Amino acid sequence: MTNDPVFILGLWRSGTTYLHDLLGACPGMVAPTTAQCMNPSSFRLRPPPAGGRSVKRPMDGLSVGLLSPQEDEFALLALGVPSVYRGFFDPRRLPELARWLDPESWTPTQPQGWGATLGEFLSGVGDGRSGRLVLKSPGHTFRINALAGLYPGAAYVWLVRDPCETFLSNRKMWRAMFERYALWDCDGAVLDSFLAQAMERAAGCLGHARSLIPRDRLAVVDFRQLTGSTLDTLERVNRRLCLGSWTQMEPSLGSIASASGAYRPDSYDTSNLPSACVRAAEKLQAAQLAAAASHGV
Numbered sequence: 001m002t003n004d005p006v007f008i009l010g011l012w013r014s015g016t017t018y019l020h021d022l023l024g025a026c027p028g029m030v031a032p033t034t035a036q037c038m039n040p041s042s043f044r045l046r047p048p049p050a051g052g053r054s055v056k057r058p059m060d061g062l063s064v065g066l067l068s069p070q071e072d073e074f075a076l077l078a079l080g081v082p083s084v085y086r087g088f089f090d091p092r093r094l095p096e097l098a099r100w101l102d103p104e105s106w107t108p109t110q111p112q113g114w115g116a117t118l119g120e121f122l123s124g125v126g127d128g129r130s131g132r133l134v135l136k137s138p139g140h141t142f143r144i145n146a147l148a149g150l151y152p153g154a155a156y157v158w159l160v161r162d163p164c165e166t167f168l169s170n171r172k173m174w175r176a177m178f179e180r181y182a183l184w185d186c187d188g189a190v191l192d193s194f195l196a197q198a199m200e201r202a203a204g205c206l207g208h209a210r211s212l213i214p215r216d217r218l219a220v221v222d223f224r225q226l227t228g229s230t231l232d233t234l235e236r237v238n239r240r241l242c243l244g245s246w247t248q249m250e251p252s253l254g255s256i257a258s259a260s261g262a263y264r265p266d267s268y269d270t271s272n273l274p275s276a277c278v279r280a281a282e283k284l285q286a287a288q289l290a291a292a293a294s295h296g297v
Contacts, residue, residue, distance in 0.1 A: 003153055005122070005133035006243065009141045009209075010159030011202050013169035015223040017062070018260070019157060020136035022234065024069035025252045028244040030131040031069035036124070040075035044124045058180045059173035073137040075121050081114045083139055087194075088177045091186035094194040100139075101201040103208060106146040115150050132243070144205045148212045155241045156213060158206065158295075160288040161223035163199060163281035164270035170195050172266075192274050199280035203287035210291055216240065220288075220295045230257040236297040 006023065008016050024031030036043045054065040064070070077083040084097045099105055108115045126133060140147060147154065171191065178186045209218060219240045226233050234253055238246050273281070 003151065004155070005135050005151060006155045006157065006241070007140055007147060007151075008134065008136040008157050008159065009144070010138060011141065011161070011166050011170065011198060012138045013166055013173055014138075014159040014161040015221075015226050016136050016138060016159050019159060019221070019226060020069045020071075020134065022230070022253055022256050023134045023243070025256050026244060026249045027252065028131045028248070029134045030126060030129050031134050031136075032072050032075065032122075032125045033067045034064055034070040035066040037070040037072055037074040038078070040078050040121050040124075044127065059176040069134075069136065071137045071139075072118070072121065072125075072135055073139040076114070076118060076139075079117050079121065081117055082111055084194075085139070087174075088181045089183055091178050091182050091191065092184055094186075094190050098194055098197050101142050101198050103142055103145045103201070103205050106143045108146050108149040115146065119150070141202055141205055144209050144212070155217045155243070156209065156219070157237060157241070158209065158218065158220045158291065159223055159226070160206075160220060160292065163284040163288070164273060164278075165268055166284075167195055167199065167273065167277050167281060168268040168270065169266065170198075192277060196274070196276045196280040199277070199284045203280075203284040206284075206287045206291050210294055213295075215295055216242075218295045219297045220291045221297060222292065233297065240297055 006029070008019050008023070010016050020031060023029050035049050039046075049066045054063045054068075056063055073083055073085060077085050082097075082100050084094075084100050087094045087097050105111075106114075122133060122135075141158075174191055174195070175186070219237045221233060221237060231250065231253060234249075235246060238244065238249065243249070
């Protein structure tokens with residue numbers, strides 16, 4: 001199970017959670033749960049939780065339960081692997097943490113032991129369950145080179161969204177997380193600089209993915225395409241990546257899509273962005289257009 005996972009990549013706020021919820025509900029797919037990701041050292045020692053309790057995410061009000069699909073980034077953070085999510089608690093460290101946006105900072109073995117830590121966690125998630133792991137973490141976007149070495153049989157779905165909308169939605173998300181969890185205040189200019197770096201690095205990582213990963217293992221999906229025509233889009237993704245039997249997958253996907261209702265993304269005024277963010281958005285847009293042309297569904 002852990003040799004050929006499906007990685008959902010893309011910047012934060014590009015639809016990765018929605019796709020993770022969809023694929024995680026499909027027969028033959030196994031997603032880490034919130035309970036596992038938030039208790040990565042002990043979940044194998046306890047029975048699965050009953051799962052009735054849920055909370056709302058501070059950035060968008062989406063309900064998350066103990067058994068909901070969750071980002072393995074939180075497990076890595078708790079297990080000591082470097083993660084930009086440390087900035088949620090101490091925004092002052094964002095300039096320092098930006099080094100982990102650089103794909104050159106990651107190899108299968110460096111930082112020391114991170115790949116083994118991920119593998120051990122995923123082994124626990126898959127223990128006693130049959131199916132293919134489906135993993136979602138925007139943090140893995142910046143580890144694309146290392147992931148290709150660790151999991152040569154993996155498949156990837158890369159979500160893309162209008163970069164200016166992505167920047168503004170991220171600004172909203174990170175501020176909401178700081179308000180809920182940070183122990184210190186955040187300098188708005190520091191956050192904007194960090195997000196601009198993230199967009200530039202994501203553009204480079206998407207270029208790496210195009211050269212590293214063959215077309216039959218990488219599907220580039222537009223955010224509005226996914227939210228506007230969910231089932232048609234996922235059928236094309238499945239046809240590309242051969243994730244499972246569409247006849248078996250479709251009822252589960254339709255149920256999740258129907259429960260989500262008509263998706264109405266926030267609207268943003270993109271006319272007054274910082275100049276560094278505009279330049280980063282232009283680079284990301286160019287990379288996304290090229291990837292959609294070569295690996296789009």
